[in-house]
Amino acid sequence: MRRLDGAEEAELMATAHALADAAREATLMHFRRRGLTADTKETARFDPVTVADRLSEERMRAILAARRPQDGILGEEYGRTTGQSGLTWVLDPIDGTRGYLSGTPTWGVLISVADAQGPLFGLIDQPYIRERFEGGFGRAEVNGPMGRAELQARPPRPLSEAIVMTTFPEVGSPVEGAAFRRVADKARLVRYGNDCYAYALIAAGQIDLVIEAGLQAYDVQAPIAVIEAAGGVVTDWEGRPCHDGGRVLAAANAAIHAEALALLRG
Incomplete structure (x- = not known):
């Protein structure tokens, strides 16, 4: 860097x-x-x-x-x-x-x-x-x-108590949508359609996860900076850096990131 x-x-x-x-x-x-x-x-x-x-x-x-x-x-x-x-x-x-x-x-x-x-x-x-x-x-x-x-992302809590957001209900392809539903089905609450504001809510400690696919670099680089500064974690669906876009998993903390990542990988 x-x-x-x-x-x-x-x-x-x-x-x-x-x-x-x-x-x-x-x-x-x-x-x-x-x-x-x-x-x-x-x-x-x-x-x-x-x-x-x-x-x-x-x-x-x-x-x-x-x-x-x-x-x-x-x-x-x-x-x-x-x-x-x-x-x-x-x-x-x-x-x-x-x-x-x-x-x-x-x-x-x-x-x-x-x-x-x-x-x-x-x-x-x-x-x-x-x-x-x-x-x-x-x-x-x-x-x-x-x-x-x-800004301070929220501390760990189980996925069964978590709030998950994404912009489009279909998320991406049918395969990507099915992976998202594996996470969503275990969450307490799922909300749709908030675009970049959902990432801000992770940094503000309001929600736990944002899961999306098909993003570009300009969709995700600012959210990465804000969420990581607030103590959160942002990677792709394999746990790798995602500043070029693609499939994005943004999480309030490492624990719930790991739980969601395991389900996305299937």
Whole structure:
């Protein structure tokens, strides 16, 4: 992992918050506005993108061009820009565009800065309720309507007492869905459709597990940074690093991670 001094860590954190502030403004310009439409990125299923997705990423990229031109960028809407510093900003301008279109406040903006080994610092920001979760460089905090508080994932409890979340009931392929149900069938409560906000709830100590498949790097790098800073564990379904996406198992602690991992492996 790249070594950074305190001044550079502070600059990276300040830049991340500046990006999140810009994305808040851009996304709220269109949220719950009549007439908002979406294009779809795929023909086989509805994978929406709106003018707000594009505007949010454009504004974040403009800030990075001014403040951190030496860094790379990986964004959902405009792809990869190569840098020279060894650091890459990973941006999801609206994670949960389906929720955004529906008017629910469970979408978010995901921002992280990573080196070759994975994310160093990340933000999960929910603009509408003004709640921002951050993790990395020795920080694990949430700041929102109830003030500022330390993030701490919940301690171990059996899967039979746990709360599990995922975005889509089918999870992924039929095989992946069956693996998810092996975990879900043993949990006390299963909830669907919270997109990135579910990962924030792990860091906040509210839930125990998030299980998903088919993710991209920009879907998961910020949540990894925030959850790990709060004491949680995030891997793929084989227990390996997952900062490039794929099948993701996020857990509040090592004990429930191990219990869920054994069931996912079947």
